Amino acid sequence: MANRMVKNAAGRDVVTEINGQPAVPFKGVGKYKPEGRKHAPRISSCADYPDDGDKRVKTIKEALVKAGIKDGMTISTHHHFRNGDLLANMVFDAVNELGIKNIRWFPSASFPCHAHLIQYLDNGTIHHIEGSMNGPLGQYVSEGKMRGMAVLRSHGGRYQAVQDGEVQIDIAVIGAPKADPFGNANGLEGDSACGLLGFALADSQYADKVIIVTDNMVPFPCIPWQIQGNYVDYTVEVDKLGLPEEIVSGTTRITKSPDRLMLAEMTAKFCYEAGIIRDGFSFQSGAGGTSLAVGEFFKDIMKQKGIRARFVRGGSNKYLVSMLEEDLVDYILDGQTFDLEGVRSMRENPRHLWTSPFTSYNYHGKGNFAPLVDVAILGATEVDLNFNANVVTHSDGYLLHGIGGWQNCLFSKTVILPLPLVRDRVPVIIDEVTTLCGPGELIDVIVTERGIAVNPLRKDLLSMVKNSGLPLKSIKELKEEAERICGKPEKAQIEDKVIAAIKWVDGTIIDVVRKVKT
Amino acid sequence: MKKVAVTGNTGPRIRSDCELKLEIKSSGGIKINLESKVKVMYGSSITRLMEEGLNFFDIKHAVLDVNDSGALPFVHMARLEAAVKALVKTDKELLPEMSEYNRYLSDRERFRFSRLYLPGNTPSMMLNAGLHSPDGIILDLEDSVAPAKKHEARFLVRNVLRQVNFYGAERMVRINQGERGYEDLKYVLPHNVHLILVPKCESAEYLRELAKSADRILSENNIKQDLFFMPIIESALGVEKAYEIASAVKNVVAIAIGLEDYTADLGVQRTNEGRESIYARLRLVNAAKAARVQPIDSVFSDVSDMEALKAIAKMSKSIGFEGMGCIHPRQIQVIKASFAPELDEINKASEIVQAFNEAEEKGLGVVSIGSKMIDAPVVARARRTLALAEKLNLIPDEKESQENE
Numbered sequence: 001m002a003n004r005m006v007k008n009a010a011g012r013d014v015v016t017e018i019n020g021q022p023a024v025p026f027k028g029v030g031k032y033k034p035e036g037r038k039h040a041p042r043i044s045s046c047a048d049y050p051d052d053g054d055k056r057v058k059t060i061k062e063a064l065v066k067a068g069i070k071d072g073m074t075i076s077t078h079h080h081f082r083n084g085d086l087l088a089n090m091v092f093d094a095v096n097e098l099g100i101k102n103i104r105w106f107p108s109a110s111f112p113c114h115a116h117l118i119q120y121l122d123n124g125t126i127h128h129i130e131g132s133m134n135g136p137l138g139q140y141v142s143e144g145k146m147r148g149m150a151v152l153r154s155h156g157g158r159y160q161a162v163q164d165g166e167v168q169i170d171i172a173v174i175g176a177p178k179a180d181p182f183g184n185a186n187g188l189e190g191d192s193a194c195g196l197l198g199f200a201l202a203d204s205q206y207a208d209k210v211i212i213v214t215d216n217m218v219p220f221p222c223i224p225w226q227i228q229g230n231y232v233d234y235t236v237e238v239d240k241l242g243l244p245e246e247i248v249s250g251t252t253r254i255t256k257s258p259d260r261l262m263l264a265e266m267t268a269k270f271c272y273e274a275g276i277i278r279d280g281f282s283f284q285s286g287a288g289g290t291s292l293a294v295g296e297f298f299k300d301i302m303k304q305k306g307i308r309a310r311f312v313r314g315g316s317n318k319y320l321v322s323m324l325e326e327d328l329v330d331y332i333l334d335g336q337t338f339d340l341e342g343v344r345s346m347r348e349n350p351r352h353l354w355t356s357p358f359t360s361y362n363y364h365g366k367g368n369f370a371p372l373v374d375v376a377i378l379g380a381t382e383v384d385l386n387f388n389a390n391v392v393t394h395s396d397g398y399l400l401h402g403i404g405g406w407q408n409c410l411f412s413k414t415v416i417l418p419l420p421l422v423r424d425r426v427p428v429i430i431d432e433v434t435t436l437c438g439p440g441e442l443i444d445v446i447v448t449e450r451g452i453a454v455n456p457l458r459k460d461l462l463s464m465v466k467n468s469g470l471p472l473k474s475i476k477e478l479k480e481e482a483e484r485i486c487g488k489p490e491k492a493q494i495e496d497k498v499i500a501a502i503k504w505v506d507g508t509i510i511d512v513v514r515k516v517k518t
Numbered sequence: 519m520k521k522v523a524v525t526g527n528t529g530p531r532i533r534s535d536c537e538l539k540l541e542i543k544s545s546g547g548i549k550i551n552l553e554s555k556v557k558v559m560y561g562s563s564i565t566r567l568m569e570e571g572l573n574f575f576d577i578k579h580a581v582l583d584v585n586d587s588g589a590l591p592f593v594h595m596a597r598l599e600a601a602v603k604a605l606v607k608t609d610k611e612l613l614p615e616m617s618e619y620n621r622y623l624s625d626r627e628r629f630r631f632s633r634l635y636l637p638g639n640t641p642s643m644m645l646n647a648g649l650h651s652p653d654g655i656i657l658d659l660e661d662s663v664a665p666a667k668k669h670e671a672r673f674l675v676r677n678v679l680r681q682v683n684f685y686g687a688e689r690m691v692r693i694n695q696g697e698r699g700y701e702d703l704k705y706v707l708p709h710n711v712h713l714i715l716v717p718k719c720e721s722a723e724y725l726r727e728l729a730k731s732a733d734r735i736l737s738e739n740n741i742k743q744d745l746f747f748m749p750i751i752e753s754a755l756g757v758e759k760a761y762e763i764a765s766a767v768k769n770v771v772a773i774a775i776g777l778e779d780y781t782a783d784l785g786v787q788r789t790n791e792g793r794e795s796i797y798a799r800l801r802l803v804n805a806a807k808a809a810r811v812q813p814i815d816s817v818f819s820d821v822s823d824m825e826a827l828k829a830i831a832k833m834s835k836s837i838g839f840e841g842m843g844c845i846h847p848r849q850i851q852v853i854k855a856s857f858a859p860e861l862d863e864i865n866k867a868s869e870i871v872q873a874f875n876e877a878e879e880k881g882l883g884v885v886s887i888g889s890k891m892i893d894a895p896v897v898a899r900a901r902r903t904l905a906l907a908e909k910l911n912l913i914p915d916e917k918e919s920q921e922n923e
Contacts, residue, residue, distance in 0.1 A: 256822070258847035259646050396558040422645065424534045424588025425556050449649050485590065485645070489559035 003498060010388075012436055014509040018501050019104075019128060019148045026510040029439060034364070034507070039165030041206055053182040053220055055235045060213060061094035063234040064171065067209035069095065072102045072127070073170035076203045079109035079132075080175060080187055080194040080336070084246025087175040087213055089116045090238065096125045104148070106167060107131035108158060108199035109402045113246070121146055130167065131158075132392075132402020133500070141499055142398045144515035150399075150500035152392055154407035155199065155335075156361025156368065157503050162202040164364060166507055172203035172210045174227060175241045179214035183232025184225035187337075188347045190216030192241040194248060195316070195337025195346050197226045198356035204231040215241045226354060252317040252339040254296060255289035259449055263418040264290050266470070267377060267447045268297030273468035274461050276375045276414060277301055284313040284409055285377040290418050294377045295319050302328050313360065313373055316342035316352065324351060333369065335360060335405060361408035363505040368408075376412035380419060382433045385475055387440030387455050389417065390433040392502060395426065397492035397516040399500060403437060407505050410442040414461065421448035427482035427489060429453075429475060434492060436511040437502055446475060453478050493517040523604035525670045526597040527639075528585045534642040536586040536594060540601040543579040548572055554586035567591055571598045571612055592677040593641045600670035616680045616709070623743055624688045624712035626771050629653050629906065630748075630812055631841040631857040632850045633690060637662035639671035644678050648685030650847035653854075656690040659702050660717050668698065672705040679709040688712045690748070700731050707732060708739040712746060713771070718779065719749035720756045722766035729767040746771040748814065752779035757798045760805035772812035774843065775802050778819075790826050792833070803838035817843035824852050831856030854910070861914075864907045867900035874900075 003015045008025035017023060024032060049055065057063045069075075075095070077088040088107060095103060101124045105117070112135035120126045121140065128148025133141050141150050153161055161167045176185030177192040187194045192215055204210055204227050212227065213236045222229075255261060267290075271277050277298060285291040295312075296319060302309065311331040312320055318341035323329045325345075332352045337343050345352045360369045370376075380389040381401070391406050393399055409415065419428045429446070444461060446453045451473035454462050465472065473481075483489075493516070500513040521542055528537035536554075550565050557564075568582055571594075582598075589597075592614040599612040633654035636643050640662075647655050657675045659668065675691060692715035693702035703714070714732065719725060725747065732745055747770045749763050756763070757780070764773045777795050781788040788794065799815070806813035815834040818827050831842055831853050842853050859867070869887060874897045877885040885892040907913050 258650060261848060262646075262650065424642070425560060425590055426588065449646055487560060487563055487591065489556075490562065492558050 008509065010436055010439055010510060012511045014512050015149070015498055015501060018151060018509075023501065024508045026504050026508040029441060032506045032508050034164065038163050039168060039206055041208055053229075055183055055229075055232060056181050056217075057234050057236055059094070060090055060173070060211070060236055060238070061097060063211045063236050064091070064094055064098065066234060067171045067211060069098065069100055069171060071100055072104075073100075074104040074106050074168060076106040076169045076172045076207065077108075078174060078197070078199045078203070079107060079111065080197055080199060081192060081242035081247045082194075083111040083113045084243035085111060085113055085175070086240060086242050087173065088114055091173050092117055092120050092125060096120055096123070101125060102127040105129050105131070106169060108155065109404070110134065110137050112136060132404070133399045134401050138399035142393075142513070142516050143518050144495070144497055144499055146499065149498060150513075151503060152399075152403055152500055153503045154361065154403040154505055155357040155405045156363055156370070156408035157403070157505050157507065158199075159202045159357040159362040160364045160505065160507055161503070162206045163362065164507060169203055169207035170209065172200065172207035174200040174203060174210065174212050176212050176214040176216075176227065177241070178216045178218060178222055179212050179235060180218055180220040180222035180229065181235050182220050183210070183212045183229030183235050184220070184222040184227065185212050185214065185229075185232075186222065186224055186226040188224075188226075188343065190214075191244055192216070192247060193244075193343050194242075195343045196334060196354040196356075198335060198354060200227060201356040201358055204228065209233045211236060213238055213241065215239060248337060248343060249339050252292065252319065252341075254293050254319070257289065259420060260290045261293055262449055263420065263447055264293035265297050266449075266452065267294050267416055267418045268301055269468075270416065270445065270447060270452060270465065270470060271298070271375055272301050273470060274414070274464045277305075277307060279307055280310045281307075281374045282309060282311045282313065282372065283375045283377070284373045284412060286314060286379065288379050291377050291379070292317065292319060294418065295323070299323055299328060313355070313369065316345065318342065321345040321352070324349065333360070357405075357408075361405055361505070363408075364507075370408050370411040371413070373409070373412040375414045375416060376409040377416050377418065378406055378409055380417050380428070380438075383417065383419065383429050383443070383446055383475070384431060384433045384440070385429070385479060387443040387446070387475065388433050388436050389438045389440070389443055390435045391437045393435045393513055395430070395434055395489060395492060397434060397494050397514070399513060403502070407438055410438050414444050414458075415442060416445040416447060417443065418447040421450045421478055421482050422485050425486050427479075427486045429479040429482055430489065431479070435502060435513055439510075446478070448478055450481050451478055520605055523601040525600040525604070526589075526593075528587065532587050532642075534588050534590065534593065534645070535640075536584055536589040536597055538585075538597045538601045539583040540598075540605065541581045542577060542605050543581060546579050546581075548577075548579070549581045550584060551582070552584045552586065554584070555588050556586070563591075564594060567594055568598060571595060572602075574612055575602045575606060575608060575610060577602065577606070589641060590645070590681075592681040593674065596673035596677045597670070600673045614677050614681045617683065619683050620680065620689075620710060622686065624746065626744070626746065628688060629841070629909070630688065630772055630814060632844050632853045633688070633814075633841065634844045634847060634850060635662065635692075635817065638675045639663045639667045641674065641678075644682050647847065648683055648687050650850050651685070652687050652844060652847070652850045653841070654688035654690045654713065655684055656692050656715060656843075657706075658692045660692050660694050668694065672702060676705050676709055679706060679711060690715055692717060692750075699728065703728075703732055703735055707735045707745065708741065714745065714747055715774070716747060716749045717776070718752045718756070719763055720753055721759060722762040725749055725763060725766040725770070729769065744769055748772045748774055750774045750776045751798075751802060752776035753783045754780070756780075757801055760802050761808055764805050764809035764811050770809070770811050772814050772841070773802060773806050773809075774814035775799060775816050777816035790830065792830070799834075799839070800837060807838065812840040813838060815839040815842040817845050818849070819845060821846035821849065824848070827852050828856055858910050858912060859903050859907050861912075863903060864912060864914075867903040867907070868913075870897060870900035871904060
């Protein structure tokens with residue numbers, strides 16, 4: 001049955017239904033305000049739980065059976081172990097053995113290690129995925145092979161969807177590097193240490209059944225309890241949750257690429273000239289090569305000028321930790337931890353704080369931290385002449401990345417995307433993005449090796465940097481320069497069939513992704 | 519006659535390049551098989567370019583496999599021409615357009631603090647090199663190109679000279695030694711090359727012969743502008759002959775020292791402190807100054823150690839060198855900053871120039887500051903320092919300092 005399409009406020013044709021559920025088209029930034037109450041899980045009674053607090057069961061399979069697994073349910077997992085995750089694969093091996101079908105898999109993100117699950121998409125164990133799709137799963141979905149429609153959400157959008165009841169989780173399976181039999185858990189210690197468990201917070205609060213799986217069971221109490229055992233139904237011990245070297249890297253390294261370093265240096269200079277780097281400021285940068293390097297150039301400027309930041313948000317790593325320990329920043333507000341130094345600091349340093357998608361990103365809350373950040377340095381695969389940006393597909397139409405916290409961070413006071421204008425004949429600025437993930441009104445600056453474009457809406461930034469000597473250009477000039485070098489690109493060949501919906505932070509549909517022609 | 523030619527590069531680490539396999543047939547028309555990372559965006563334009571290229575060389579029947587990793591059209595053209603010429607004898611050249619922004623000239627006296635080496639057969643490094651603002655960009659046909667790839671690199675370097683924006687850097691090519699070097703000149707000189715680096719130079723005679731060949735090529739192509747030379751001294755014999763080499767032909771503008779080969783020739787280890795090369799360096803500096811050309815120091819190969827680079831560059835400047843080679847773009851700014859005049863140098867220079875101007879206004883024959891007489895060459899050097907400082911934006915802004923007061 002063909003899905004009815006409607007033009008949303010961003011001018012994109014989007015579906016009105018996702019897998020049989022009605023869906024709201026994007027209304028504009030800050031325009032959609034749903035009424036009603038949040039979702040609530042069922043009332044539990046202590047009478048149904050062991051008096052000695054020992055909720056252990058022998059296997060994941062047994063826990064799933066006790067949790068009442070049935071065809072068509074929603075099962076959630078998390079990406080704290082990143083590409084080293086073994087748990088999601090174990091869970092679906094068990095689901096498959098039980099002969100259960102049509103599960104909605106609701107991971108906070110998926111990684112190439114989850115290519116193992118393609119067989120379960122093929123045999124109908126999994127009906128569809130709502131989360132990020134990259135690598136082999138992205139290709140599978142893009143080629144139209146998944147039964148249901150994929151849904152991609154930001155980290156904040158995932159919390160919002162669970163809280164609002166848009167996605168009702170039947171069984172949440174949470175991997176914990178350290179846990180006790182009662183279900184208190186954290187990510188700070190053990191072979192699978194990953195830092196924090198923030199992405200599982202919503203699941204623990206709202207899922208009907210919660211299973212903690214650990215490879216490091218300690219006697220009660222497991223402290224600190226990043227996940228509270230009072231939400232937990234069952235606990236399971238396994239030999240190994242993940243591959244440590246893939247969970248956090250031994251040591252994060254800054255890019256050596258001269259072109260990326262140049263982008264990072266230009267970005268830092270821009271921030272300084274625009275008056276963003278000043279005492280008490282805050283910034284967010286990711287763990288990508290360029291973002292890490294931006295942090296290092298910030299550090300140089302801060303040291304040189306005697307500037308101290310109030311807080312840094314983002315995935316922590318040894319570089320941010322060194323800024324914390326050298327007193328260049330007061331606090332790290334950590335969302336996920338990328339290396340062993342980050343994990344150590346989080347364990348030892350009271351100024352290294354855990355955050356979650358609830359505190360940082362949830363749009364249906366009484367505020368969140370994202371708009372408090374002075375500058376966010378983010379990536380993108382494409383930007384168009386209206387500063388709209390894409391992070392999920394490439395220009396060939398294939399789904400390749402998740403949204404992560406990207407959409408949520410767009411609410412920072414200034415959003416800067418340092419991007420190579422041309423990379424191996426791929427121009428980054430084009431007429432119209434293949435997939436719209438972030439509206440241009442929230443994207444302020446594009447830094448490329450061939451010039452910096454400031455969104456004309458940001459007259460304040462423009463007037464600050466106009467005499468700085470930085471190579472300012474219009475986004476149109478940059479696009480034309482990219483086309484002079486690469487030639488004008490042709491558009492991806494796509495079919496009508498919608499294979500994925502892209503949600504905005506408020507749960508509305510900002511765009512859809514269509515099947516690629518194979 | 520050979521029927522199949524393979525040119526270019528492919529592999530997991532290869533970017534912005536392509537590998538072509540061309541097989542000329544006797545019938546069947548043109549068949550192009552394209553594999554490309556950017557097939558969706560540029561597939562049909564790549565295929566069209568290849569068809570036009572084969573047609574240009576009058577090839578009517580061929581199978582062409584293109585394995586592309588995001589190469590730009592001038593790279594495709596170079597790879598195709600190299601493949602065709604491996605199979606067919608032809609004098610035709612498949613030239614991309616000469617970009618307007620690449621028509622500027624150089625001059626003898628320009629600064630040559632930093633010159634960035636680019637391996638001549640590696641397209642991925644070419645496009646952005648000029649953005650890092652080196653004083654010169656060297657497209658290298660010599661040591662960084664594998665022997666089997668020497669010929670195809672000529673087409674690529676030629677096309678880079680025509681198409682890639684050098685953003686004002688001096689346009690340099692390092693040719694091969696001996697016969698191959700003469701041949702290299704034919705490929706590159708018609709495309710606005712400013713300077714030729716002559717490796718492992720050991721005699722003035724060789725340089726004179728090379729310059730004669732170059733002149734011939736230039737006049738055949740009706741090119742009037744000067745072509746400069748920078749011989750590289752890389753052996754004990756070369757060091758002994760440094761002055762003769764530096765003054766062999768009038769268009770030598772600099773001589774450089776290559777310490778990797780020099781220390782190998784001496785049979786000693788190359789160190790960061792450079793004790794083993796003190797004689798060679800001082801001799802080279804003196805020879806260069808005697809011949810009124812710029813002495814240029816060797817490259818420093820540890821690209822991650824910026825502190826060591828800074829120390830070496832400062833030392834190098836202090837013994838009279840006027841520049842260094844770079845093998846990584848991040849070295850450029852460090853080297854430029856190290857060779858740039860320091861603030862007290864600038865202040866002294868402006869004092870001298872001011873005194874000279876005042877003396878001239880008053881019609882005085884003798885310039886002095888305090889009790890110290892200022893000679894003409896000192897004024898000339900001070901002017902040069904100021905020009906340099908101005909170009910590097912190092913002159914303290916008077917207006918700003920007044921405002922601050």
